[in-house]
């Protein structure tokens with residue numbers, strides 16, 4: 360008999376909540392074992408949903424219990440049950456009975472507990488949801504430390520950021536300009552009845568009305584298209600790429616931006632560096648699918664002496680390791696896995712990578728600094744410090760406000776992931 364999907368979802372969540380593993384990697388192992396596509400879709404939707412609304416569900420669960428549930432699997436199953444009742448369009452009685460039935464046989468003591476708390480939630484739903492709305496952690500469904508950081512940086516815009524971070528993201532495609540035009544690809548999608556529209560602000564981007572499996576996208580396997588958020592697709596355009604340039608893509612894996620650089624201007628010498636050898640294997644696979652090539656180096660961006668050939672670059676993209684708080688809507692487990700301490704080391708690492716990148720840039724060359732973060736410490740404060748310490752760095756502004764460094768896209772702004780860009784030109788001070 361097929362295993363109940365609710366317990367599969369609960370066991371997946373335990374590996375995130377207790378095991379500290381990323382939801383993407385756990386699902387990569389879990390989903391292939393499920394034969395039925397509807398089961399796969401259900402497990403995926405429940406796991407993403409529970410991570411997205413974990414802080415709210417946890418608050419409600421606490422109200423429903425006299426004492427905490429110590430068993431991790433039963434605790435996760437209770438969250439799975441509550442998520443279905445609070446957020447999914449499922450028949451409530453079926454959701455309760457299926458979740459109760461999912462209780463493992465050797466933990467039959469928990470059946471009554473799950474049954475009682477889910478039924479009590481249904482009876483007291485309005486009061487419990489009202490109570491949750493009065494508690495900031497439950498209201499925004501973000502951890503307290505993160506609410507503090509975002510409110511500190513963004514004041515009254517913070518509530519909108521939390522709201523956008525809890526929305527499922529759109530699926531955005533990047534059309535490979537070497538293979539077809541955006542208009543042509545849109546026609547191919549229309550012919551397959553996949554509803555989509557062009558993103559006016561970004562020449563390579565098409566937004567799907569509803570996400571689909573990548574392999575149902577026309578000519579995906581031959582590299583005509585890739586999946587990449589609009590915000591990430593701005594990087595290649597900001598680099599002002601020209602024929603014959605030597606480009607360094609520092610922190611390149613899994614090569615979303617490397618590929619876009621090469622699709623935008625194939626006549627380049629492109630060097631892609633990343634410290635993570637496993638992620639570098641994905642770079643190889645991704646470039647292979649797109650029929651693109653670059654020089655790939657596994658190396659530490661802060662230690663270029665171990666891999667750099669001393670030839671300076673015309674353009675450098677620093678897509679820095681960051682808190683990734685701008686992509687919580689795509690990876691809601693970030694809210695569960697990231698700790699406030701993680702954020703302490705990142706600005707220093709980003710500064711070290713920037714410094715090292717600057718030493719490899721030609722005079723007159725352009726460096727684009729990017730993060731998928733919305734925190735000022737990783738973004739505009741980082742660039743302000745860099746400019747103060749490097750008089751030969753001239754910022755190319757994005758707007759007329761000189762007090763603001765770079766371009767901060769807040770989560771959900773124009774449908775984009777949260778992202779940050781700054782452009783720095785290396786000038787000759789003696790000239």
Ligand SMILES: C[S@@+](CC[C@H](N)C(=O)[O-])C[C@H]1O[C@@H](n2cnc3c(N)ncnc32)[C@H](O)[C@@H]1O
Pocket residue numbers: 609610611612613614615616617632633634635638658659660661678679680681
């Ligand atoms: C934001 S991701 C890059 C995404 C990539 N540019 C893309 O568009 O697909 C940051 C990358 O920085 C890499 N990284 C972290 N520390 C590094 C270091 N000291 N040197 C080189 N790469 C590093 C990580 O392995 C990770 O792949």
